Amino acid sequence: MKYILNIETATKKCSVSIANEGKTIVCIEIAEEGYSHAEKLHVFIEESIKEAGISYKDLVAIAVSQGPGSYTGLRIGVSAAKGLCYALGIPLIAVDTLKALAAQVQVESGLIIPMLDARRMEVYSAVFSADLELKRAIEAQIISEDSFKEYAETLYFIGDCASKCKEVLSQPNFVFLVDIVYPSAKEMSAFSFEKFLKNDFVDVAYFEPYYLKDFMVTTSKK
Incomplete structure (x- = not known):
């Protein structure tokens, strides 16, 4: 056990x-x-x-x-x-x-695009195959109508920013699985x-989360 x-x-x-x-x-x-x-x-x-x-x-x-x-x-x-x-x-x-998020999708073909909200029109995203092979590394990207147009496969979008991205990403091969959020x-x-x-461990003393973007501290205007 x-x-x-x-x-x-x-x-x-x-x-x-x-x-x-x-x-x-x-x-x-x-x-x-x-x-x-x-x-x-x-x-x-x-x-x-x-x-x-x-x-x-x-x-x-x-x-x-x-x-x-x-x-x-x-x-x-x-x-x-x-x-x-x-x-x-x-x-x-x-x-x-993002890989754990992508694992919630069960499809036989196409690509899985897990996205997490990074405020405004920016998201944290990656691209995985149907068998969870990483096809494009994790990025902090600004979503526009040209995003992901280079892919001809069916793309399955998941994550907590589907509502804001659906208005911009409207290609016929784009599918939003809105029930997969977190x-x-x-x-x-x-x-x-x-x-x-595989004994693939991280150092308990020095491990830091993968923030991707620097944490910005803002001052209240009040």
Whole structure:
């Protein structure tokens, strides 16, 4: 039995799962308009451990969503994961957020475009094949009517910015799967176990989330 705790906090969804050898056995999550990760994350971790019928000492690793995504959300998730790894003496695994989001799409052909909102018309995006092979690296890009026109395949768009992008991306081969909005710890399970088997760990002391853009601090006008 190889239990891994998966933590996903890159978006408005706070999601925690327990997986046994790559299979999700428990998942507790909530998506709220106001970020509640600081209040909910540790509660969800405790509840998921209890529901799985295990203890913390049964965990062989902690996996965390590495971004891109919300600066605050990522910091909360990574801080929690690091603390548990230190306390339990187990390794830390980083899972790509957009790949985990793309894993929610089940298609036989075409390309999957996971996108997360980066404010205004900017998004964090990547391009994956139907079998989740990375076809274009993660970028912070400004969406225009010319975006993705170089692809002739059917493109499946998912993520939390579908509504604003649908008005601009209107090519006939563009399909918006509006029910797939946020990444979940459920889809992290297979990826984290694969990395565990390869000893593909990150340094607990020095690992930083993949923010993609510098965090900008703004001053209130009040």
